[in-house]
Amino acid sequence: MNNVSSTAQAARLFDVGGRAFVVTGAASGLGLAIAQTLAANGANLLLLDRDEDKLKETAATLGKAATLCVLDVSDASAIQAAVDEFTFKRGTVDGVFANAGVSGGPGFGTAMGATLGRLQDQDADHWNQVLQINLLGVLHSMKAVIPAMKQARRGSIVITASVAGMQAESFVSYAYAAAKAAVIQLVHQSALELAPFGIRVNGIAPGYVRTGIANGCLHDPDVEAGLVRRIPLGRLGEPHEIQGLALLLASDAGSYLTGGLFPADGGVLLGTPVSNPSTNSLS
Numbered sequence: 001m002n003n004v005s006s007t008a009q010a011a012r013l014f015d016v017g018g019r020a021f022v023v024t025g026a027a028s029g030l031g032l033a034i035a036q037t038l039a040a041n042g043a044n045l046l047l048l049d050r051d052e053d054k055l056k057e058t059a060a061t062l063g064k065a066a067t068l069c070v071l072d073v074s075d076a077s078a079i080q081a082a083v084d085e086f087t088f089k090r091g092t093v094d095g096v097f098a099n100a101g102v103s104g105g106p107g108f109g110t111a112m113g114a115t116l117g118r119l120q121d122q123d124a125d126h127w128n129q130v131l132q133i134n135l136l137g138v139l140h141s142m143k144a145v146i147p148a149m150k151q152a153r154r155g156s157i158v159i160t161a162s163v164a165g166m167q168a169e170s171f172v173s174y175a176y177a178a179a180k181a182a183v184i185q186l187v188h189q190s191a192l193e194l195a196p197f198g199i200r201v202n203g204i205a206p207g208y209v210r211t212g213i214a215n216g217c218l219h220d221p222d223v224e225a226g227l228v229r230r231i232p233l234g235r236l237g238e239p240h241e242i243q244g245l246a247l248l249l250a251s252d253a254g255s256y257l258t259g260g261l262f263p264a265d266g267g268v269l270l271g272t273p274v275s276n277p278s279t280n281s282l283s
């Protein structure tokens with residue numbers, strides 16, 4: 001196969017041109033990177049975020065393909081109204097990236113978390129706030145697209161989970177880890193229910209990606225140095241490194257993928273590297 005035809009085949013497989021996607025938490029970090037790749041590949045987007053200023057900045061970089069709505073994902077009726085309007089305009093909704101999330105504070109393994117993030121420090125009101133966004137926000141986003149997807153008998157739902165939902169992680173808060181474990185089960189449970197309707201549900205499980213989460217602490221060189229030792233690829237991820245996976249799950253290239261949880265973690269789930277070239281010279 002020559003280069004031209006293999007390029008054409010790849011373009012066809014991953015084509016999202018003209019399709020309609022909803023992205024939550026689209027103003028920053030991973031949501032922004034997902035929105036950028038979908039827009040660059042010709043999709044129409046409904047971008048949801050609670051940060052109005054950043055959302056407007058995002059939209060300016062994406063052109064006419066993006067419709068914006070400032071809302072909090074814990075508000076089920078606001079999401080439903082925004083998705084209904086978008087679906088009505090576009091005639092359908094092909095996918096949703098339920099991505100918005102917050103860190104819920106430091107984990108017990110961090111300097112601040114050593115006195116704030118222990119099990120004995122856990123507070124029910126605080127948990128409620130985190131779960132309203134990181135768990136119920138995902139549920140509301142999924143429910144909003146289901147009627148149109150069932151009618152169309154197709155659709156792709158992609159949830160941003162975390163490696164922190166899969167293994168113990170002292171860097172993140174208890175409420176965050178619990179919410180991420182819960183959304184992973186939401187992927188499995190809903191994938192089973194929705195498969196007969198042609199609706200695929202998958203999860204992305206990032207490791208440590210340099211975004212605005214946790215007050216931007218992943219941009220702090222000291223924090224980075226502490227984490228890098230635990231990452232087999234020897235570096236933090238960058239938001240754009242999620243784009244290929246997002247496009248795979250959104251497009252027909254992922255047509256037989258459902259109920260999957262796809263780590264994008266530089267190998268974090270493999271365990272601490274025995275030896276890392278960034279900290280130890282190997283011959």
Ligand SMILES: NC(=O)c1ccc[n+]([C@@H]2O[C@H](COP(=O)([O-])OP(=O)(O)OC[C@H]3O[C@@H](n4cnc5c(N)ncnc54)[C@H](O)[C@@H]3O)[C@@H](O)[C@H]2O)c1
Nearest residue numbers: 025027028029030049050072073101162208209211212213
């Ligand atoms: N960055 C990482 O290392 C990492 C690792 C694992 C999982 N994740 C997950 O990735 C997702 C995206 O986070 P990110 O790292 O890009 O962080 P980020 O802070 O850069 O982006 C999150 C976006 O979500 C928005 N948001 C937060 N709460 C909201 C709410 N209630 N309603 C509407 N919008 C809201 C924020 O305004 C922001 O634009 C989150 O679910 C996060 O848990 C991130």
